[in-house]
Amino acid sequence: MSDLRDAVAAGVVASEERFAALLRSIVEVARAIFGAKASSILLHDPATDELVFAAVAGEGSSSLVGTRIPSETGIAGWVLQSHTPLVLEDVRSDPRFAHDVAETTGYVPNGLMAVPLVYEERTLGVLQVLDRPHRSQFSLQEIELLGLFGSQAAVALDLLISARKARAVLDDEPSDVAVVARLAATIEQLDGEDREAGLRLLADLERLLSR
């Protein structure tokens, strides 16, 4: 049943691209609010157990999206696994961190804030904010603000994951329900008389099938 719903959603509801745009907007706002050099959202891919850059604002934004890093090492890996927000300054002094990050991103921050993206009981990824301006002391309010962004990003990430699942159903040719998705998508693109005729045909089909 959920496959059917996903299939119809794939045809008529917002596309993956629109949710990706929402994620981009979240990292751009996070970067602006904290006055940071960069911000990114990493999505956990359960199929490969990796973290994938899903949205990036600021430094490295042009090339980072789609880059994969292991989910089990490093600071993002820790935040994902511990479900705990973390703020670190002077991270360049950690040679392993500097090397690993430089290799994947070409940009080594001095400080970073990272928060797990938890939706319901699922941890979907990590939100990072890199190189906020140096202040004498970090405040607990900033952590709370980061957590609020994290909650918003988690909802957006969940929508993106749902859209991808729906797209997978749509693209899966042998699937029994793919035809429903294609039909929904086709009707959605029609207008005027064609659309009305299509909807009438579907209504007739529904009556026929429910006998």
Place this chain on the structure above:
Amino acid sequence: MIDSGVELGHPTVGEVARAVAVKLDDDGNVTVVDDAEGDLCGHGTACAGIVRALAPEAELHSVRVLGEGFTGTGAVLVAGLKWAIEQGYDVINMSLSTTKRQFSEVLRELTDTAYFNRTIVVASAHNMPVESYPWRFSSVISVGSHEEPDPLVFYANPEPPVEFFARGVDVEVAWLGRGTIRATGNSFATPAVAGICALVLSKHPELTPFQVKNVLYLIASNVGGAA
């Protein structure tokens, strides 16, 4: 220290009596093996350094629960805690939690077992609107952060479930490469309370977790411990 491992030979951390890692095989079975990999992220080293600074004579053990991929995190965390309780440690520091409800009951049973076996579990509270475990259980000591610089200042919270607030903002902590960085998070407040628990137990080893929690309350900076 149930964490990401501890960097061996770090000058701030000093001697680590034993380091083990929880491993997960393809069938989902967990084993605990001696660990020579050190710390996979720096976080465990940071927490160990905080305990060492407050309780210099404490014997530190590392139980690494990071490194087996994200998918098996909950099972590895449970296995790590179970193993640590079986060893009969006096204090267990857990600067981490799981959001998976399926593990909440087994974690509750484990922390109850620890409580009755005189093992104190000190766990990081979540400062996001998220349900996670085991910090919410009354058998553990849960810790959030305050912003003051004194590592011995901690507050009892009159509005649980977070029970105590300790120094967790802009803390200079040990990190990989034998260096230090500045860090913020409940992760770093938790070992401060674990270190204070170790200090209390070193003087009064007969105290139960219930009694230690009472002592913490009575010496909290906003109760009887104000200077």
